[in-house]
Amino acid sequence: MSDHAPRPRLARDLYVTQLRIRRFEETVARLFAQGRLPGFVHLSIGQEAVAAGACAALRDDDVITSTHRGHGHCIAKGGHLGRMMAELFGGRDGYCAGLGGSMHIADLERGILGANGIVGAGIPIATGAAYAFQAQGTGRVALAFFGDGAVNEGAFHEGLNLAALWHLPVVYVCEDNGYAELTATDLHTAGPGVAARAVAYGMHAEEVDGTDALAVHDAVARAVECCRAKEGPALVVAHAPRWHGHFEGDPQRYRPMGELEEARRRDPVGRLGHRLLAEGWADESWLTSVTAEVEAEIAAAVAFAERSLPLELEAMLHLAGAEASW
Amino acid sequence: MSDHAPRPRLARDLYVTQLRIRRFEETVARLFAQGRLPGFVHLSIGQEAVAAGACAALRDDDVITSTHRGHGHCIAKGGHLGRMMAELFGGRDGYCAGLGGSMHIADLERGILGANGIVGAGIPIATGAAYAFQAQGTGRVALAFFGDGAVNEGAFHEGLNLAALWHLPVVYVCEDNGYAELTATDLHTAGPGVAARAVAYGMHAEEVDGTDALAVHDAVARAVECCRAKEGPALVVAHAPRWHGHFEGDPQRYRPMGELEEARRRDPVGRLGHRLLAEGWADESWLTSVTAEVEAEIAAAVAFAERSLPLELEAMLHLAGAEASW
Amino acid sequence: MVTELRYWQAVNRALAEEMERDPRVVLVGEDVGTPGGAFGATRGLRERFGPDRVRDTPISELGIVGLGVGAALAGLRPVVEVMFNDFLTLALDQLANQAAKLRFMTGGRARVPLVVRTLVGAGKGTGPQHGQSLEAWLGHVPGLLVAMPATPADAYHLLRAAIRCDDPVVVLESLRQWNLRGQIADEEPLEVGRAAVRRPGADLTLVSVGGALPRAERACELAAGEGIDVELIDLRWLWPLDWACVESSLRKTGRLVVVHDAVGFLGPGAELAARAAERVALAAPVVRVAPPRTPVPFAPSLEERYFPGAERIVAACRKVMGRSDG
Amino acid sequence: MVTELRYWQAVNRALAEEMERDPRVVLVGEDVGTPGGAFGATRGLRERFGPDRVRDTPISELGIVGLGVGAALAGLRPVVEVMFNDFLTLALDQLANQAAKLRFMTGGRARVPLVVRTLVGAGKGTGPQHGQSLEAWLGHVPGLLVAMPATPADAYHLLRAAIRCDDPVVVLESLRQWNLRGQIADEEPLEVGRAAVRRPGADLTLVSVGGALPRAERACELAAGEGIDVELIDLRWLWPLDWACVESSLRKTGRLVVVHDAVGFLGPGAELAARAAERVALAAPVVRVAPPRTPVPFAPSLEERYFPGAERIVAACRKVMGRSDG
Numbered sequence A, B: 001m002s003d004h005a006p007r008p009r010l011a012r013d014l015y016v017t018q019l020r021i022r023r024f025e026e027t028v029a030r031l032f033a034q035g036r037l038p039g040f041v042h043l044s045i046g047q048e049a050v051a052a053g054a055c056a057a058l059r060d061d062d063v064i065t066s067t068h069r070g071h072g073h074c075i076a077k078g079g080h081l082g083r084m085m086a087e088l089f090g091g092r093d094g095y096c097a098g099l100g101g102s103m104h105i106a107d108l109e110r111g112i113l114g115a116n117g118i119v120g121a122g123i124p125i126a127t128g129a130a131y132a133f134q135a136q137g138t139g140r141v142a143l144a145f146f147g148d149g150a151v152n153e154g155a156f157h158e159g160l161n162l163a164a165l166w167h168l169p170v171v172y173v174c175e176d177n178g179y180a181e182l183t184a185t186d187l188h189t190a191g192p193g194v195a196a197r198a199v200a201y202g203m204h205a206e207e208v209d210g211t212d213a214l215a216v217h218d219a220v221a222r223a224v225e226c227c228r229a230k231e232g233p234a235l236v237v238a239h240a241p242r243w244h245g246h247f248e249g250d251p252q253r254y255r256p257m258g259e260l261e262e263a264r265r266r267d268p269v270g271r272l273g274h275r276l277l278a279e280g281w282a283d284e285s286w287l288t289s290v291t292a293e294v295e296a297e298i299a300a301a302v303a304f305a306e307r308s309l310p311l312e313l314e315a316m317l318h319l320a321g322a323e324a325s326w
Numbered sequence C, D: 001m002v003t004e005l006r007y008w009q010a011v012n013r014a015l016a017e018e019m020e021r022d023p024r025v026v027l028v029g030e031d032v033g034t035p036g037g038a039f040g041a042t043r044g045l046r047e048r049f050g051p052d053r054v055r056d057t058p059i060s061e062l063g064i065v066g067l068g069v070g071a072a073l074a075g076l077r078p079v080v081e082v083m084f085n086d087f088l089t090l091a092l093d094q095l096a097n098q099a100a101k102l103r104f105m106t107g108g109r110a111r112v113p114l115v116v117r118t119l120v121g122a123g124k125g126t127g128p129q130h131g132q133s134l135e136a137w138l139g140h141v142p143g144l145l146v147a148m149p150a151t152p153a154d155a156y157h158l159l160r161a162a163i164r165c166d167d168p169v170v171v172l173e174s175l176r177q178w179n180l181r182g183q184i185a186d187e188e189p190l191e192v193g194r195a196a197v198r199r200p201g202a203d204l205t206l207v208s209v210g211g212a213l214p215r216a217e218r219a220c221e222l223a224a225g226e227g228i229d230v231e232l233i234d235l236r237w238l239w240p241l242d243w244a245c246v247e248s249s250l251r252k253t254g255r256l257v258v259v260h261d262a263v264g265f266l267g268p269g270a271e272l273a274a275r276a277a278e279r280v281a282l283a284a285p286v287v288r289v290a291p292p293r294t295p296v297p298f299a300p301s302l303e304e305r306y307f308p309g310a311e312r313i314v315a316a317c318r319k320v321m322g323r324s325d326g
């Protein structure tokens, strides 16, 4: 996707991306509730605009690192829904051949350097990719997604200091959904906030409504521009509440009354849909048809995943380069 | 030492402390050059005012954590010169029975929780002691010494965030001597500086001339006051160049011309001596007599250390609680 | 008195009782406070003992383990929760270089009564970064004790013993056993480093490490059906190692099988097999049953084959008995 | 051609040649740039290859290893220096959870051609936090390769092989050998995972791990003087393990002694002893020669007894030969 698309087309693209994330994850929630998906699953419903807006500001050859809550990032960067879904099922046609699961989905061809089960770990990795891009002189940019909780890991600090010191072309996107697992942000992050921390490393920082995909896009596009102009790094904090639990199955008893209702009122998908209609950028029939297309795509992804068998152990050892070591 | 001492007495005390550090380390340098001390030795000559000023602002029951460059901190907090010197020799009468060496000297009775061979590691430890003091409600304060290089470790970030979040009674004293090993500060620390980082965690921060023991004392005393008033934590950056190499034996080829001469012009010991005379807080004969006293004390410390034999291996296993595991 | 509790409830009860008994015991960790732990182990404790003694922390594994070290030096007896043992990778400096070494490094003067509780996720579909069993790393560090409770009763007793220990203990709790019910007797003696003979037998000794116990028990039943009488030892502590227990069993049986969920190469079985071969005249070579040398796969069918199951253990028993189908 | 170089010069030459050969090879680490490394290993390389390819970093072990992972994913072949292997404790998440697992976690798609060079300080008076030998930790991590060059020639050849390897390799360099001179032949094949028979012998196999080699060689001479003909194997790689080499020697000698500077409990010798006992009919139990289970003591006389010396190795040889004075 290009950051030079005219506004209406950009808005429509962002809508489609968000809808694909939303429907993909709703489907995952349902499959998980039916006991058909193993392991942990973390959903980003309510936060789709961050993934969609940020990735729309990147070139195809730019790269991202993602998190345990990474389906949206992967979809927005062009990940294949069927291979993602197959991975969640543990099938051999999944992105990781079923060896990684939700928290490790990666697609190097599309610049998705990987979701991550370790909070904050993607930050130095994106920083390193940016170092490579700088050394290679290719003008590519790396973008690290991470949550509000991740900013208290040493990895955040060490990564940002390195990037600022070396003026690396990396954009840090902090998705503030108000919680680290079950603990509210004000219980884990001291001081005036994440943007202020970035400023203390001497980098540009901006805050944005993370339920407004266009606003996220614009903020990240400015940050990317900075990087391409060799004035990086930059940080964007996008605030967007999550609707689901920390993981599927989390009863969310720790959330205050009314918070979820309030969150749903800020629905990033519905909101952009209204805007499309209000601005005359799309009409109802367009909305209906993209919805149908997305639903068909998801159904195909599930069908693909359902057909995918798990690897055999011997094949796993082979992929790992470990045949000889059993 | 009390922070309510009248100014002249405080200044004299600070002078004596600095002189004890200076002479101790000059002696160590000489012994090292003679090949009589094993391992690595890092000296703080030129930075004595930081240790002296900071510790003079503490109560006896307050605690400090120190660094690989920790002799000054230990002496200023009341450490026993003979047991320190014996440790450098590896003798059984050393603070660590010869098991630790220079980088691990500790004296729990005097609130010296330990020098440390791992850059930055004392920061979370001091933070933890402050947590204990808060939970115990004793009004005690913890103080962490660390260098300008340590601020780029994750431990700095994680420790400061925790302390700020919980309003812990801990004072962070960053000794900026311009280098992390052989690398100058501007090559390792991005942004406007360490004080700005502290502010980004929401804590008080102050910068001070680290060759002026009274100024250091006053800044740290304010920080300690903050902590005792439950308004901690606080950070003080003290700038003071080191005169010796990173470790003894370092030829310092990386230092620009004139830097060392400039550093020596800021001699914290000489400077305070002049002030004592100028203000009429002491006279020449006092200076002469304390110098003689300090020299006698150091000579005694060396003699004590020279008499101290190393432990036997069996005794070492016993101290470590490891007899059975050999 | 005997009570029936689930594994996690046993942890919860041990914590509550120790906090009741000793006001110095405090809990810190991600989500341990208001939410009562990501998996419920600290439920109700913040309400009962107050926020000074039960604190939610940021996601800062190095920082909170370091905080525990400092708090322990300053007179508390902290119990730090690190959610999964895979995340100890972030905290090993404080655990291995500080907590474990302080007693030794200070010539026996400092003690660090710190407990780190952490989960082994193995076998619950948690994948490569949440499913490791890293006890061999911990056991290799002089100065650390390593407890691996495999039953609800041990989850209770071993944790209590750990909290009363004056040296640092890592307690590796088993997520696989989390909801298992078991009988818990009050009066059990609180000893560190005692293995348990779970089943007497004459033909061979099977040593089970941590969460492998139920599979080892099942294997004993299957083996009995084939006429092999297995003596089953639950190691319970990797250090101190109850070698006396293992050796006395070996002197009877002359045959050893070891099973664990850690990777085989340099895993706990290596040390047990080496010792057995060094110290006992065995009737047959030791057989180790462990995962292959790869990370933990996500797909359930692979994970099932990755971790040693009862069938593989029985096959090892046959082999060590010299049966051709082993 | 054959050249004589010191160990550290051999490292320097390997780096220079690999950087010359492959423009993707870059060096990052504390002090590696302008100062040429704390111990000289990177001297002249920044001048020769420029600041994009040789970068001084902040003191951020986790950050720089993570930077290496990201740079490797983005097409570089980074060589990251972590000064002492004791400091790997800070970087293990990036090393063990990211670099080592990415190939597996992505179903074989991602490769991480990262080299981490780090020093083993053992035996140089560096004390408990700079003197550890942590190769057993690294060897226990599937996906990592572990090289331990003990001679100048191997410092050269193993590092070159490591840099050409497509999977992550940790090279543990020996400070004890740092100034040792040795002959270096150009034409040696670059293989990973090959042990070297340093001395043929008929009576027993002595396997030496890393820096213990000169003491093992001395022990061979002493043993020869007593009529014991030792075959000496220098393991060179802990993983891949050249078991074939060890086993073929054992089939000849039937006796095994292992020596290393890592702690014995769960150390490399445990795996070797276990394998030997499992797979070969030995004439005598294996003897492991290793330090006691304590941290490394500082005092020279203790350190001398702590690390296995030639005398202890010879005693082990006598013991495995069944001589009563073993």
Ligand SMILES: Cc1ncc(C[n+]2csc(CCOP(=O)(O)OP(=O)(O)O)c2C)c(N)n1
Pocket (backbone or CB within 6 Å): A068, A069, A117, A118, A119, A146, A147, A148, A149, A150, A151, A177, A179, A180, A181, A246, C030, C059, C061, C083, C087, C090
């Ligand atoms: C190093 C590490 N510590 C702890 C965890 C457990 N954990 C998983 S997600 C999470 C919360 C992350 O919070 P945040 O960064 O805000 O992301 P969010 O889940 O809100 O998207 C925690 C603590 C982990 N996976 N990795």
Ligand SMILES: Cc1ncc(C[n+]2csc(CCOP(=O)(O)OP(=O)(O)O)c2C)c(N)n1
Pocket (backbone or CB within 6 Å): B068, B069, B117, B118, B119, B146, B147, B148, B149, B150, B151, B177, B179, B180, B181, B246, D030, D059, D061, D083, D087, D090
């Ligand atoms: C974790 C860690 N990384 C690297 C080192 C090696 N090292 C010892 S001192 C030092 C520089 C520390 O710089 P600074 O904090 O400014 O203290 P200074 O030496 O200037 O007093 C380094 C990198 C170490 N001891 N620990």
Ligand SMILES: [Mg+2]
Pocket (backbone or CB within 6 Å): A147, A148, A149, A175, A176, A177, A178, A179, A180, A181
């Ligand atoms: Mg969050």
Ligand SMILES: [Mg+2]
Pocket (backbone or CB within 6 Å): B147, B148, B149, B175, B176, B177, B178, B179, B180, B181
């Ligand atoms: Mg410095």
